[in-house]
Amino acid sequence: MKKVKVATVWLDGCSGCHMSLLDMDAAIISLAQKIELVYGPLVDAQEFPEDVDVTLVEGAVSSQDDLNKLKKIRQRTRLLISLGDCAVTGNVPAMRNSIPVQKLLHQVYVEGVQANKIIPTDGVPALLKQARPLREFVKVDMCLPGCPPPAKAISSVIAELLDGKKREGTLAVKFG
Amino acid sequence: MPQKKLSVRIDGELISAVEGQTILQAARANGKRIPTLCDLEGLTPVGACRLCIVEISGTDRLFPACTTPVQDGMSVTTVSPKLTQYRRVSLELLFVERNHVCSACVSNGHCELQAMATEMGISTVRFAYNYPKLAVDLSHPRYVLDQNRCILCTRCVRVCAELEGAHVWEVTSRGIHSRIVGDLNQKWGDAKGCTSCGKCVQACPTGALAEKGWAVEEMVKKNDNISSLVRRRGVQA
Numbered sequence: 001m002k003k004v005k006v007a008t009v010w011l012d013g014c015s016g017c018h019m020s021l022l023d024m025d026a027a028i029i030s031l032a033q034k035i036e037l038v039y040g041p042l043v044d045a046q047e048f049p050e051d052v053d054v055t056l057v058e059g060a061v062s063s064q065d066d067l068n069k070l071k072k073i074r075q076r077t078r079l080l081i082s083l084g085d086c087a088v089t090g091n092v093p094a095m096r097n098s099i100p101v102q103k104l105l106h107q108v109y110v111e112g113v114q115a116n117k118i119i120p121t122d123g124v125p126a127l128l129k130q131a132r133p134l135r136e137f138v139k140v141d142m143c144l145p146g147c148p149p150p151a152k153a154i155s156s157v158i159a160e161l162l163d164g165k166k167r168e169g170t171l172a173v174k175f176g
Numbered sequence: 177m178p179q180k181k182l183s184v185r186i187d188g189e190l191i192s193a194v195e196g197q198t199i200l201q202a203a204r205a206n207g208k209r210i211p212t213l214c215d216l217e218g219l220t221p222v223g224a225c226r227l228c229i230v231e232i233s234g235t236d237r238l239f240p241a242c243t244t245p246v247q248d249g250m251s252v253t254t255v256s257p258k259l260t261q262y263r264r265v266s267l268e269l270l271f272v273e274r275n276h277v278c279s280a281c282v283s284n285g286h287c288e289l290q291a292m293a294t295e296m297g298i299s300t301v302r303f304a305y306n307y308p309k310l311a312v313d314l315s316h317p318r319y320v321l322d323q324n325r326c327i328l329c330t331r332c333v334r335v336c337a338e339l340e341g342a343h344v345w346e347v348t349s350r351g352i353h354s355r356i357v358g359d360l361n362q363k364w365g366d367a368k369g370c371t372s373c374g375k376c377v378q379a380c381p382t383g384a385l386a387e388k389g390w391a392v393e394e395m396v397k398k399n400d401n402i403s404s405l406v407r408r409r410g411v412q413a
Contacts, residue, residue, distance in 0.1 A: 085279055088300050089271075090307070092280060098309030136304055143300035147279030173299045175290055176278025 001034075004162060005053045008040030008083075009073060011066045012093040012131055013059030017084035018042065020148035021056070024155040031155065034162050050076050054161060056083040056154075060093040061132055065125030074138040079161065082134045083154070085147040085175060092147075093131040101127050145175045185251040199241035199252055200228055210254050211263060211295070213270075213288055214329035215242045216379055216399060218406025219338060224329050226266045227292065230254050238262060260296075267293060268301040273352065274308060275324040276382075282395035283383030289327060290382075306352075313358075315365030318388055319377055321356065326384035328354055332376035335402055344369045345376060356384075378402055 010018060018041055022028070038052060039045045048069070055077040061067050074080060085091035096104055105127075110117045134140050144157055153173075180195040186203050193202035198221060203210050213225035223240035230241045231253040241254070253259070270276075270289060278284050310323035333345040333356070344367050348357045359367035377385045378398045386395045 082300065089276075090305055091277060094305070094307060095275070095277060095280075097307035130307060132305065133300075135300060140300070145299055173297060174294045175276075176281065176284040 003036040004034060005038045005049070005051070006035045007038050007048065007052045007055040007077070008042065009055060009057045009069065010041050011057060011059030011069065011087070012062035013084060013086040015041070015058070016148040017058035020151050021154050023151040027155045031158060035158070048072055048076060052077045054079045054081065056081045057087050057134055058083045060086040060090050061128065061134060061137055062093050063125035063127050067128065067137060070134060070138055079141045080138065081157070082140050082143045084149055085145050087134050088143045088145045089175065090131055090133050097130040101129060145173060147176050182246055182248040184246050184249070187252070187254055193246045197246050199230060199239070199244050199246055202246045203241065203254065208254065210241050211292060212242060213292060213327065213381055214331065216331050216335070217403040219331060219334040222330055222334070225327065227263050229259060229262055231256060231259065264296055264298060267296060267298060268303060270327050271301050272303045272305045274306070274310060274326065280392060281325060281383040282386045282390045282392060283397070284393045286396045287383060288381035313364045315363040316370070317365065318372060319364065319374065320386050320388055321364055322384055322386070323355060325382045326356055327382060328356070329381055331379040331381065332356060332385055335375045335379040339402065339405065340371060340373050340375050342369050342371050375402060
């Protein structure tokens with residue numbers, strides 16, 4: 001059987017959703033026989049491949065770099081899943097949204113430190129005005145909220161997608 | 177004088193109600209559940225959250241069950257695709273209006289707004305988030321008011337006025353600018369009318385009003401205490 005190509009992406013999040021993905025215990029072994037992990041923080045690939053079946057995206061869209069990545073991912077993915085509250089609602093990264101970016105950077109990198117009072121510009125992507133959920137930029141096929149989404153919820157969603165059968169009641173959707 | 181008995185249909189089932197009862201009260205008395213957020217047993221209903229909307233045959237309008245009195249011969253529908261749609265929209269609008277960051281909230285896991293979203297299977301909202309800049313009032317020695325988490329249900333306003341008799345809480349401004357304020361827009365700590373009884377905190381369905389000293393997920397509200405206090409005092413809402 002041809003393996004389903006799965007990618008995971010880490011935008012503005014804490015990697016907790018990826019931790020939860022790894023936390024599915026023995027289920028990950030049977031899952032690994034059916035999927036091929038083609039891109040993400042857990043594998044080495046440098047470039048997001050063409051023709052991915054399912055991409056799980058963790059984190060909000062916070063920078064121009066996040067947005068560029070997301071647009072490319074959308075073009076190259078059949079099914080895009082918002083993984084976790086940051087991707088679904090903005091969550092913690094969006095708590096900065098009422099503060100203007102320059103004021104925010106000044107507070108953190110100038111007022112907030114003892115030495116090296118410099119706002120970094122080299123090698124870091126420019127922040128967008130606000131951190132916002134994926135759905136506000138691209139079409140999202142499915143949302144899996146939670147902070148993080150429980151491992152069982154992630155594994156059951158992937159299992160559902162693999163065998164095409166909807167499992168009613170297996171997935172308790174909860175923000176936070 | 178004995179109260180007049182009325183016959184009404186709720187979801188096709190014939191039930192008997194008492195004159196003066198609301199649709200919500202009649203439904204509950206007959207074991208039927210209608211989703212609510214702003215309602216709290218013992219407090220005067222206000223119809224703020226719009227989750228309890230029902231269909232009444234003979235009219236296209238939707239009515240809040242908590243403020244609409246039953247009438248003889250009325251036929252009420254409490255579950256339909258149309259109602260589900262409107263209830264979902266109401267709930268989604270509550271989520272986008274302010275900053276409901278469940279993961280960083282004292283009431284995470286014990287929140288009526290969050291639980292209602294889970295019950296309705298809401299995994300995302302269809303509207304753009306508002307992300308307003310809102311104040312957190314930490315001036316009271318024991319309690320916190322976080323406007324980010326307020327859904328303007330006005331349970332605090334009502335419990336303070338009707339049960340404690342202190343009339344500290346009010347709603348100022350209109351529409352999206354509406355805010356809960358204490359003692360004519362004083363800081364809570366400066367509100368001389370406040371008796372620090374904490375009824376507003378226990379009545380609040382979210383983490384908007386909370387006790388100080390709790391971390392994420394630790395604030396469990398005891399709003400049953402409010403309702404039982406009302407019953408024991410025999411106060412008629």
